[in-house]
Amino acid sequence: MSLELTCPVMVASGCGGTGRELAGYTDLTTLGGFVTRSITVAPRPGGSHPRILETPSGLVHAVDLQNPGIDQFLALELPWLVQQGVRVFVSMVGRSLGEYAELARRLGRTPGIAGIEVNLSAPDATGGGVFDVREPFHAASVVAAVHRDLPRGLPVLAKLRSDLVRVAESARAVLEAGADAVVVGNALPAAMPDGRPAGLSGPAIRPLALRCLTEVLDASPEATVIASGGIMTVNDARAALDLGAVGVQIGTALLQDPTTAGRLVTGLGEDQA
């Protein structure tokens, strides 16, 4: 079982809205995948304001996993994406292993999705009540719980934190637990000026994310790895692919220019032609 991407460009979780907002700027069906914002069992209203601030070459954000919950998501957001023919990867996050398993059961019964992304790296989870996966062992138990409740053949992506010290070990652990690919990595843990836990994204973190990518590939040369973290241009994407990533996820770049994903699809397509 492995992950086959029709195109290396994916939209990163939490940066593509519900899909409809982005569809006016980029043909979503040309993407290798559209990863939804992280879905939880119960709706989450999200954090207080300000939620997102600009920092030099970065964004610091404390949206705190705002999402409508699995019921509303399945009723109102997913059908449109499936109907359009978008390759949808549903991102999920839970407060316990039981919640991860419940989400996996619900999504495993849902037709039309291309895969699952397990969010093992929410940067603003401290105090958000999300299951603590800082230990690779815990990350692996989440992946095992999800894997057990999904039909065979539905790819599971594990999105890790760009934690240079633990990322290679975490990657090995989640791959052994049944993940088909790892995504390296999510926003870095940071803080808003008032001290609230937050994540830092954007080109400011790109060199660090790239180092995490090489650590994972060095330790697990056979692994299927998707690069994420500050990728803005075709050249940034090429650098990650040349190092051995099979795909790239685009996040912050879409917030500055909603046509970025489409431009990368075209630019990288020309490389292959």
Place this chain on the structure above:
Amino acid sequence: MNTTDRQDRGPLHVTGELLASRRIGAHHHLTVVAPGIAERFRPGTFVAVSTGAERLARRAFWIHRVKQTGGYGATLELVVEARGPGTAWLVRQPPGTKVELTGPLGRAFSLPQEPVSCVLVGEGYAAAPMFPLAERLRERDCSITLVVAGADEAHLLSALEARRSARAVTVVTGDGSVGQKGSVADVIGDVLTRARAAVVYAAGPAPTLHAVAVAAESAGAWSQVALERPLTCATGLCQGCAVPVAGEGGHARLVRACFDGPVFRGDRVVWDQLDGHGEAPR
């Protein structure tokens, strides 16, 4: 909201060109060639502008005017108050500078079906959309009363032009340098009564909009407020600009100022839950 509608009238992301930049009082008026955006403009919509590669948040500006400029087709006039690094960069750029912009974004003001009495309130640079709105309302034979407000004379937008657009104009400044001294909240009740307003449209800081919404409620008028929230992407992707609105069963639900707004019915916004009146990236 059907898909064709979005495709024909939805926002575009284009590389525009700065044609002119004029300083008027505390504001800069930028004329921008933005193919396609001008044609799709409706009052209340806005544009998002990128201000350099290292500044990732978009800067949002109200569209003040759309006009035909010889040789360039339709151009946009934006009103910018330079209050931060992004806007300071933008107003320094010489004519000819290429700018990435997206628009027209958001939900426009709804226009009344009948020729009714309308009060239009604009404070500071946010008065910008009130002038094209007044034009559209006049075409529908609505009678128009304008309230133009600002901290001082320099922050009053186009007060002279206001006198041409409206039957009655009230000018309010915080320091009393022109017109009445005070705030919109001080005058709006009287203005609504005198105009026998059926609808009030407003754009400005949230506390002003709140005051207008409350006054409209007691005067029995509908209110539509264009709410400016700190935002990042301006296109509905990031959930940075959540606004609580009254939902079913008395529970507030969160919508996005940039995508579901910026124009809201004043009586739908849950004003006391609109936390963190933080500054938008400027």
